[in-house]
Amino acid sequence: MKNLIFIGPPGAGKGTQAERIAERFGIPAISTGAIFRANVKGKTELGRQVEAIMAAGGYVPDELTNALVRDRLAQPDCAVGFLLDGYPRTVGQVHALDTFLAEGERPLETALELIVDEDAMVARLLARAADQGRADDNEETIRERMAIYRAETAPLTAIYAEQGKLRQVDGMGDIDEITERIATALADLAG
Ligand code: ADP
Numbered sequence: 001m002k003n004l005i006f007i008g009p010p011g012a013g014k015g016t017q018a019e020r021i022a023e024r025f026g027i028p029a030i031s032t033g034a035i036f037r038a039n040v041k042g043k044t045e046l047g048r049q050v051e052a053i054m055a056a057g058g059y060v061p062d063e064l065t066n067a068l069v070r071d072r073l074a075q076p077d078c079a080v081g082f083l084l085d086g087y088p089r090t091v092g093q094v095h096a097l098d099t100f101l102a103e104g105e106r107p108l109e110t111a112l113e114l115i116v117d118e119d120a121m122v123a124r125l126l127a128r129a130a131d132q133g134r135a136d137d138n139e140e141t142i143r144e145r146m147a148i149y150r151a152e153t154a155p156l157t158a159i160y161a162e163q164g165k166l167r168q169v170d171g172m173g174d175i176d177e178i179t180e181r182i183a184t185a186l187a188d189l190a191g
Helices: 014-025 032-041 045-055 062-073 076-080 091-103 118-132 139-153 156-162 175-185
Strands: 002-007 029-031 081-085 110-115 166-170
16 A cells, blocks of 8 residues: 655645656545645635635645545545645644544555755746746745745654655656656655
8 A cells, every 4th residue: 555645845846746656656646735726716615715825825724624635535546545745734734644544544654755946946836827827826925835834844854754754855857857756766665
């Protein structure tokens, strides 16, 4: 069973790489950000609750995020494993995830961190803003997301390092090359 999470700052390419690696491993890639965006677009009750928070670059409250992930991990396609992209992002979410996984007797195997240069990420997100028009891709919001990442999410890597689950990969450079680096870093989990 391959139970994985990807950690990295906004713009690090987690989404792209998570899709590619999940496909190779035959497991679902689960992006909390993408699920929230779909709910905003579909004007669901959850979407209404998170829209303003996301547009400002803040984190959705743990209660909402944890409930969403718990439901998603209970879907049958997660029985073979999963790759969570963008969750957990807070210490509270780390503990919630541990609880969900303990319920299913399927511990987390690996937390993969993409190591990137922050200034390059800001530039990349600004470019994406022009390209995709995401509501949270403007300079002020990008800076806010980076600051929250540093304060709330970067510390999670120490937790996973202590558990011996952290693997770090250089996330700068060519997209295909980065995919290969990640695949190499996870090669012992394949099969
Ligand atoms: P990025 O990696 O650029 O921040 P995401 O698509 O992963 O993009 O997330 C977009 C937004 O969705 C976040 O800024 C946040 O508002 C919300 N979000 C996603 N995942 C979480 C989470 N685990 N906890 C709280 N908020 C989240």
